Amino acid sequence: xxxxxxxWALALLLAGCCNxxxxxxxxxxxxxxxxxxxxxxxxxxxxxxxxxxxSDGIGDLNGIAAKLDYLHDLGVDAIWITPCFPxxxxxxxxxxxxxxxxxxxxxxxxxxxxxxxxxRKRNIxxxxxxxxxxxxxxxxxFLDSKSSKTAxxxxxxxxxxxxxxxxxxxxWLSTFGSPAWKxxxxxxxxxxxxxxxxxxxxxxxxxxxEKAMFDATRFWYKRGVAGFxxxxxxxxxxxxxxxxxxxxxxxxxxxxxxxxxxxNKKLPELHLALQRLRTVADEYDAVLIGETWTNDVKELxxxxxxxxxxxxxxxxxxxxxxxxxxKSFREHIKAVDSARGWPTYVISNHDIPRSYTRxxxxxxxxxxxxxxxxxxxxxxGTPIMYYxxxxxxxxxxxxxxxDVKDPIGVLGWPKEKGRDGERTPMQWSAGPNxxxxxxxxxxxxxxxxxxxxxxxxxxxxxxxxxxxxxxxxLRKTExxxxxxxxxxxxxxxxxxxxxxxxxxxxxxxVVLNFSATPQTPRFDLAKLGFPSPKTEALLENAAxxxxxxxxxxxxxxxxxxxxxxxxAAAPHN
Ligand code: GLC
Numbered sequence: 001x002x003x004x005x006x007x008w009a010l011a012l013l014l015a016g017c018c019n020x021x022x023x024x025x026x027x028x029x030x031x032x033x034x035x036x037x038x039x040x041x042x043x044x045x046x047x048x049x050x051x052x053x054x055s056d057g058i059g060d061l062n063g064i065a066a067k068l069d070y071l072h073d074l075g076v077d078a079i080w081i082t083p084c085f086p087x088x089x090x091x092x093x094x095x096x097x098x099x100x101x102x103x104x105x106x107x108x109x110x111x112x113x114x115x116x117x118x119x120r121k122r123n124i125x126x127x128x129x130x131x132x133x134x135x136x137x138x139x140x141x142f143l144d145s146k147s148s149k150t151a152x153x154x155x156x157x158x159x160x161x162x163x164x165x166x167x168x169x170x171x172w173l174s175t176f177g178s179p180a181w182k183x184x185x186x187x188x189x190x191x192x193x194x195x196x197x198x199x200x201x202x203x204x205x206x207x208x209x210e211k212a213m214f215d216a217t218r219f220w221y222k223r224g225v226a227g228f229x230x231x232x233x234x235x236x237x238x239x240x241x242x243x244x245x246x247x248x249x250x251x252x253x254x255x256x257x258x259x260x261x262x263x264n265k266k267l268p269e270l271h272l273a274l275q276r277l278r279t280v281a282d283e284y285d286a287v288l289i290g291e292t293w294t295n296d297v298k299e300l301x302x303x304x305x306x307x308x309x310x311x312x313x314x315x316x317x318x319x320x321x322x323x324x325x326x327k328s329f330r331e332h333i334k335a336v337d338s339a340r341g342w343p344t345y346v347i348s349n350h351d352i353p354r355s356y357t358r359x360x361x362x363x364x365x366x367x368x369x370x371x372x373x374x375x376x377x378x379x380x381g382t383p384i385m386y387y388x389x390x391x392x393x394x395x396x397x398x399x400x401x402x403d404v405k406d407p408i409g410v411l412g413w414p415k416e417k418g419r420d421g422e423r424t425p426m427q428w429s430a431g432p433n434x435x436x437x438x439x440x441x442x443x444x445x446x447x448x449x450x451x452x453x454x455x456x457x458x459x460x461x462x463x464x465x466x467x468x469x470x471x472x473x474l475r476k477t478e479x480x481x482x483x484x485x486x487x488x489x490x491x492x493x494x495x496x497x498x499x500x501x502x503x504x505x506x507x508x509x510v511v512l513n514f515s516a517t518p519q520t521p522r523f524d525l526a527k528l529g530f531p532s533p534k535t536e537a538l539l540e541n542a543a544x545x546x547x548x549x550x551x552x553x554x555x556x557x558x559x560x561x562x563x564x565x566x567x568a569a570a571p572h573n
Pocket of ligand 1: 351
């Protein structure tokens with residue numbers, strides 16, 4: 001056992017004791033007792049692509065500030081800005097070289113402070129992205145760590161001897177297509193990187209790392225940040241014995257053997273680190289959102305912590321991987337809704353093809369986008385939107401390898417085209433560069449920007465944007481959508497997903513046709529207290545219900561219908 005492994009083993013033992021203690025603690029309460037994030041609409045802003053104020057083809061903080069009125073009008077309560085810290089931009093900001101500053105390409109700390117204060121005037125909170133798993137290889141910590149085996153920061157990263165001549169310490173693979181270990185000829189050891197080689201993993205078993213990272217969060221909390229989205233939390237810890245991951249049958253998209261990443265992903269120790277990070281967040285009433293790629297609802301539950309003492313909002317990213325059908329969405333939502341913790345729903349982000357493209361069929365794509373909005377924005381839980389989703393922005397994948405900016409697209413072309421397609425400029429108008437910049441944007445806008453943009457859609461009652469605004473408005477004003485329970489209906493219907501949201505003040509029925517053929521679902525709500533249900537339509541798209549007593553609803557392809565339900569026979573109606 002090397003000295004560093006002995007240290008890890010000891011840390012593991014101590015962590016186990018702390019775990020038992022931590023679970024015995026009451027759930028931490030925040031100072032005001034308010035949980036604003038439960039009823040907030042979060043909106044992810046990819047700063048490179050949102051709005052360019054200085055005409056260099058890249059978005060910036062002043063650009064975001066200039067669009068706050070739009071966000072306010074849309075109904076956004078909090079923006080999550082993906083990393084805007086100094087970075088060599090190998091992974092477009094997810095390789096941070098200084099956690100407590102702003103990259104000059106995005107502006108200055110003063111610009112940031114102004115953005116926070118302008119946002120506050122519009123009741124919009126600012127959430128930053130905290131890249132916890134790794135730094136840039138240009139971060140001062142790593143430059144020192146790499147300088148010698150006895151450097152002060154050596155143990156801030158995961159270094160290890162070769163297993164034999166030209167053999168890395170084990171079989172772990174980087175999720176970005178290369179081996180997970182990079183040899184450093186100067187100090188004759190390998191360092192570990194789950195992502196690009198330019199993103200060395202931090203050694204979270206070293207308490208000095210934890211302290212430095214926690215202090216970075218305090219720096220931003222003191223500047224008015226309302227919380228963090230935690231990047232790549234699944235991979236925070238590695239097995240202290242560096243055991244090989246079991247090899248699974250088949251190959252991954254880079255043609256490498258598939259691994260069961262049990263020794264470098266979701267290690268139990270990470271929950272203790274999250275509990276400690278949460279304690280710091282609670283000092284500032286802040287919210288922690290997790291990039292949690294869970295495989296099932298049980299794993300998702302673990303991220304809330306046994307006492308609700310880890311993440312308030314672990315994202316349900318499984319939702320983005322479901323088969324598009326009423327059945328699979330119904331089953332999944334039922335499980336998440338009844339799990340411990342407040343659901344956090346996401347249908348799109350900067351790492352996966354846009355929802356419009358994923359779900360769209362090229363014929364009814366706008367209707368499908370509206371249906372998905374009616375679906376996830378009327379659920380019990382917090383939604384996190386992705387910029388441009390509200391317009392029906394589509395993926396614009398690079399047409400050739402030469403055009404690719406995201407390094408995984410270069411490595412994996414053509415099977416893996418990278419993530420440029422979902423990161424193209426926000427479409428503000430039908431004008432040049434979709435109104436994003438007066439210079440050539442860093443990524444090209446698609447043809448569809450001519451029709452799917454803020455300016456054009458604002459003037460059109462039937463646009464995707466107008467529909468999003470209606471749903472968001474309902475979500476914020478209807479008590480049943482704010483606090484009501486979720487009651488699935490017609491659970492054996494293969495095509496139509498229906499549910500009630502029911503509070504003590506009102507009941508709302510939501511009906512969604514997940515199929516390309518017209519449907520006429522019937523409802524029997526007698527057992528739910530409505531023997532003769534009367535409807536008051538709140539939202540309709542490609543749908544119609546007879547006036548008076550509800551029996552069935554006619555829905556065209558991907559139609560949406562939502563109504564307040566009361567009982568015709570009840571004396572007070
Ligand atoms: C997260 C980010 C992704 C980034 C990766 C490495 O998955 O969302 O964009 O490449 O972490 O930081």
